[in-house]
Amino acid sequence: KVRSVVAGGEPFSLTAGVREMIPVTSCKEGKMGIDQGKYVRYTPEQVEALERLYHDCPKPSSLRRQQLIRECPILSNIDPKQIKVWFQNRRCREKQRKEAAQLQAVNRKLTAMNKLLMEENDRLQKQVSQLVYENGYFLFFKDFFIVDANRLCCACCRVISIAEETLSEFLSKATGTAVEWVQMPGMKVWTSLFDFLFCLLP
Amino acid sequence: KVRSVVAGGEPFSLTAGVREMIPVTSCKEGKMGIDQGKYVRYTPEQVEALERLYHDCPKPSSLRRQQLIRECPILSNIDPKQIKVWFQNRRCREKQRKEAAQLQAVNRKLTAMNKLLMEENDRLQKQVSQLVYENGYFLFFKDFFIVDANRLCCACCRVISIAEETLSEFLSKATGTAVEWVQMPGMKVWTSLFDFLFCLLP
DNA sequence: AACTAATGAGCCGTAAGAAC
DNA sequence: GTTCTTACGGCTCATTAGTT
Structure with missing residues (x-):
């Protein structure tokens, strides 16, 4: 049976x-x-032989197929029409498999790319928040320093004017004459300080 | 024939x-x-009938299949074994198509996601460079203000000490006696300024 | 109860006809 | 030629009947 x-x-x-x-x-x-x-x-041997031939030439002509059969004794018992059909089916199978494999390969690539992009995204996200934080910090300090420089300038101006008034008043009382500020030693420090503070104004 | x-x-x-x-x-x-x-x-009518039955139940049991054949006169001439095989092949086809379609769907989704991620990445990249730029700006100003506050402090200290020396020397010459700084009006401004500058030191 | 042979269904791969 | 469809061989797995 x-x-x-x-x-x-x-x-x-x-x-x-x-x-x-x-x-x-x-x-x-x-x-x-x-x-x-x-x-x-077909027997494993026959399939193996056919696969080998397919590998060399996946699309043999009718003539070539007859030649192949003559050359390969293991295939001599197979009908030429069957050989033809075998090659047809083989090509079809290969195509289907190739398409599926390609699709999967694309899939894998896309997945890998996605992963990288997400990691990069994450990294950038963190960097952005860090920078925003630092920026806020500096923004805060910027205001602080500007304001301070401003206040400092005003304070110095007041100090200078008060010193001027006080000193001239005191001296006029003590000596009876007005004193020329420009003749005092160290006065260039006052003016340069004033200039410097003026530059700091926003 | x-x-x-x-x-x-x-x-x-x-x-x-x-x-x-x-x-x-x-x-x-x-x-x-x-x-x-x-x-x-099978005739289009037979295929249609089979498809309808498949739609209702893609995996009928042996008993169910026999029942179907009895119920559907158009299928009565088909061998039960062929019906079985037909369902088998139909399932196989559906599976293959479903897998391919799913793979393509996943592909499309991944592609779309990739696009979005790349756009987001681009956006973040720009944001980062912008923030880095701003940050550099603030970093620069931070140093500038710190240094300035420092220099300002030193300058003020020098101003104060020079003023002290000059004033006391001048006064001692003019009146012949040492003057008590603390008794001078406006002196609180000097000390508060000094405190303020001291606070600004890093 | 445990082991084994037989049966039968489903799935997979594939040969080959049919349709295009 | 290619693509789709029918049908079949072989395989695995689950159920069952027969044996120790």
């Missing part, structure tokens, strides 16, 4: 089941006199 | 080719006396 019939007449599985041996009559050349089931599976 | 045999005995394609009518012997019930080629294409 043969269930699986191999092209070439050599069964490679004899487990169980019932199947008639029906010669394939659609064989154009009509040379197939040997019994052959209506559904065949 | 019949090449395509429809389950039900009604051929719908009579192009060419030769095929024997071989009764399928694996039919368990053995009821199939009608001739049936090994390869049939």
Whole structure:
């Protein structure tokens, strides 16, 4: 009781089941006199040989196929039409697999890219918040320093004017004459300080 | 010359080719006396009916399948085994298509997400450079103000000490006695200024 | 009870016909 | 030619019947 019939007449599985041996009559050349089931599976050796040939040339012409059959004795028992169909199916399978594989490859790439982008995003996000924080800090200090410089300037101006008044008043009382400020030593420090403070004004 | 045999005995394609009518012997019930080629294409009506049944129940049990065949007269001529196989293949097709479609959907989503992430990245990148620029600006000014406050403080200290010396020297010459600073009006301004400047020191 | 052989369903891969 | 469809071989897994 043969269930699986191999092209070439050599069964490679004899487990169980019932199947008639029906010669394939659609064989154009009509040379197939040997019994052959209506559904065949090629032996691993045959498949290997076909795969090798496919690897070299996935799309052999009719002539080339006949040549291949002649060259490869292991395939000599297979109908040329079957060889043709095998190559057709093989190409179809390869195409399908290739498309699926490509899609998956694209998927993987996109996923990896996504991961990187998200990490980068995260990093930038943190950097931004850090910078915003620092910026706020400096903004605060900017105001602080500007204001301070301003106040400092005003304070110094007042100090100077008060000192002027006080000193001139005191001196006029003590000596009876007005004192010329410009003749006092160290006066250049006062004026340069004033200039400096003036520059700091916003 | 019949090449395509429809389950039900009604051929719908009579192009060419030769095929024997071989009764399928694996039919368990053995009821199939009608001739049936090994390869049939179901009529559009049959496919439609099967699709409808599949839509309701993609995986009918053996019992359910028999029931379906009884209920649907258009399928009554199809071998139960063929029905089984049809559902099998139908499931397989759906699975493949679903997987491919899902993969493409994931791809689209990933692509869209990637685009968004890149845009966001760009935005953040710009924000970061802007903030870094501003930060540099403030950093520069921070140093500037700190240094200035420092210098200001030293300058004021020097001014104060020079003023002290000058004033006391001048007064001692003019009046012949040492003057008590603390008794002078406006002296509180000097000390508060000094305190203020001292606070500004880093 | 545990082990084993038989049965049967589903899935997968694939040969080959059909349709385009 | 390619693509889709039918059908089948082989496999795994689960259930079952028969055996120790």
